[in-house]
Amino acid sequence: MEWKLFADLAELAGEKRVAVDAGPGDTVGEALEALLATRPALEERVLDGSGELEDHVNLLRNGSNVFTQEDGLETELEEGDELALFPPVSGGSDRR
Template identity: 40%
Template sequence: MANVNVKLFANLREIAQTSSLSITGDTVKDVLLSLTEQYPPLKELIFESGDELKLCGYINVFLNGNNIKHMEGMDTVLNDGDEMGVFPPVSGG
């Protein structure tokens, strides 16, 4: 299992009351599941409702600066020291 630094932004950070934490997992999905187990209110913001685990369309997850949508999605394999950022929609002006 890889030890990954997860950074949370905007309302995700407010709900978890932390901007970053260390989580272990083999894939992006493993880490996101661990994150939502530790902070249950995040589950409805990160995953779509239903049986299949699918990211909400407006959530962006970056691994070492690259969007996982351009990689293997939630099945992207992690390595020790990877940095994952979880971004909700942001607006402002």
């Protein structure tokens, strides 16, 4: 599975695309954990003090916000899914 990272998240990770050890049957949350395990510099930027995804960070699967259009971090991955993580372009974001 591959993550696409945007803006300062790509800078923190050192690249715009990061492959992780996750695939069909795993959850978006497991894929996120795999990303943070390989790119620990992202953790402080994307997680809050309790280890939850910051409200201002957008997480998409195939262009859909997993928190408003799917089952959040419990969304199950399928073959060919595309994951993306990015901060808001302007202002704040209410992902829920």
